[in-house]
Amino acid sequence: MEKRLGEVFDSGKFSHGKQVGQLEAALAEYTGARRVICVNSGTDALVLLLRACGLRPGDGVLVPAYSFVATASAVVLAGGQPQFVDIDPETYAMDPAALEAAVTARSRFVMPAHLFHTMADLEGIASVAHRHGLTVVEDSAEAIGMRRGGVHAGLHGAGGVLSFFPSKTLGALGDAGAVLTDDPEVADTVAALRHHGRAGRTLNDFPAISTESALPGVNSKMDDIQAAVLLAKLTVLEEQIARRAELAAAYTARLRDVPGVLRLPRPTAGKPGDRDVYYVYLIETEDRDALVGHLGRHGIGTEVYYPVSLPHQPVFAGLGHGPGDFPHAEAAARHAVALPFHPDLHPEDLERVCDTVRSFLTARRAA
Numbered sequence: 171m172e173k174r175l176g177e178v179f180d181s182g183k184f185s186h187g188k189q190v191g192q193l194e195a196a197l198a199e200y201t202g203a204r205r206v207i208c209v210n211s212g213t214d215a216l217v218l219l220l221r222a223c224g225l226r227p228g229d230g231v232l233v234p235a236y237s238f239v240a241t242a243s244a245v246v247l248a249g250g251q252p253q254f255v256d257i258d259p260e261t262y263a264m265d266p267a268a269l270e271a272a273v274t275a276r277s278r279f280v281m282p283a284h285l286f287h288t289m290a291d292l293e294g295i296a297s298v299a300h301r302h303g304l305t306v307v308e309d310s311a312e313a314i315g316m317r318r319g320g321v322h323a324g325l326h327g328a329g330g331v332l333s334f335f336p337s338k339t340l341g342a343l344g345d346a347g348a349v350l351t352d353d354p355e356v357a358d359t360v361a362a363l364r365h366h367g368r369a370g371r372t373l374n375d376f377p378a379i380s381t382e383s384a385l386p387g388v389n390s391k392m393d394d395i396q397a398a399v400l401l402a403k404l405t406v407l408e409e410q411i412a413r414r415a416e417l418a419a420a421y422t423a424r425l426r427d428v429p430g431v432l433r434l435p436r437p438t439a440g441k442p443g444d445r446d447v448y449y450v451y452l453i454e455t456e457d458r459d460a461l462v463g464h465l466g467r468h469g470i471g472t473e474v475y476y477p478v479s480l481p482h483q484p485v486f487a488g489l490g491h492g493p494g495d496f497p498h499a500e501a502a503a504r505h506a507v508a509l510p511f512h513p514d515l516h517p518e519d520l521e522r523v524c525d526t527v528r529s530f531l532t533a534r535r536a537a
């Protein structure tokens with residue numbers, strides 16, 4: 171990493187340098203995408219992808235009722251209207267049957283999100299999309315390395331995204347993201363939109379101050395420092411993914427029979443060419459909030475993904491959804507918690523987390 175960062179410092183080019191183009195090529199090779207366009211966050215990647223795919227003002231975009239808020243707010247920022255769909259409680263992703271029921275005359279896009287360790291049922295979603303003429307785009311922000319049928323997440327429809335937020339499976343030293351697509355027109359439009367609407371295939375193709383803008387774009391360029399960091403980390407990504415799988419298996423083996431655990435992550439990649447990737451290790455329990463407090467008092471950090479289901483976030487109050495409208499999403503929001511999880515997690519620490527979870531939940535059941 172020092173060598174890569176040294177190149178950036180020596181060049182003096184912190185924007186419009188060579189690292190971003192090199193990262194785009196490396197990510198295209200890693201994911202199999204025809205084109206990768208690096209931007210400054212996963213959120214911007216979603217907004218620019220939706221705009222580039224031709225979203226018109228007021229278009230309905232079917233999104234899961236349970237995800238990070240950006241899945242739905244990106245739709246609003248791109249000019250569309252989110253239409254919420256309940257999730258499948260096993261995959262935490264959009265349920266195709268609920269999708270069918272949620273399609274309206276306004277719907278033009280469907281955007282499943284692949285969360286935590288596995289992907290949405292893309293076959294089921296594609297068949298609903300096909301029947302209703304919907305364009306599929308994927309919120310694959312958490313899904314680097316995940317595949318179905320040999321195809322990387324984000325490349326099963328018109329395009330997808332990656333987030334390189336520091337805690338992600340491939341994390342930068344700040345915010346960063348990318349769009350993945352096999353469609354050269356979508357790619358060219360995203361590339362222009364990220365840079366004030368100026369055409370040019372890589373950032374290195376144009377001077378920082380050029381005169382011609384064909385579209386009302388934004389400034390969502392990735393910094394060369396982040397690209398250098400990501401290029402260095404990409405070389406160990408597969409090793410880290412393998413380590414994540416081992417740690418997830420170790421958690422599952424130790425927590426399988428703990429009373430009060432409602433759900434552990436279940437592998438869903440079953441066919442050749444499928445791969446799950448553990449971004450976080452999420453469990454469910456009715457005692458979630460008490461467990462979080464107890465672990466915290468024992469110096470064990472947790473993260474609650476996602477405490478408020480999207481239709482019930484204040485920002486979407488205007489859409490008029492109430493409690494009980496999305497039962498699976500609401501249950502996940504009440505019960506889910508992510509345990510400490512990163513490739514450097516020490517086996518003794520993992521044991522301590524499991525022992526603390528077990529003793530607390532066992533005592534709760536006995537009380």
Ligand SMILES: Cc1ncc(COP(=O)(O)O)c(C=O)c1O
Pocket residue numbers: 211212213214237238240241283309311312332333334335345346347
């Ligand atoms: C599912 C999902 N969508 C979108 C995003 C937004 O990505 P970013 O934080 O890079 O803007 C994230 C990550 O935080 C995410 O997990």
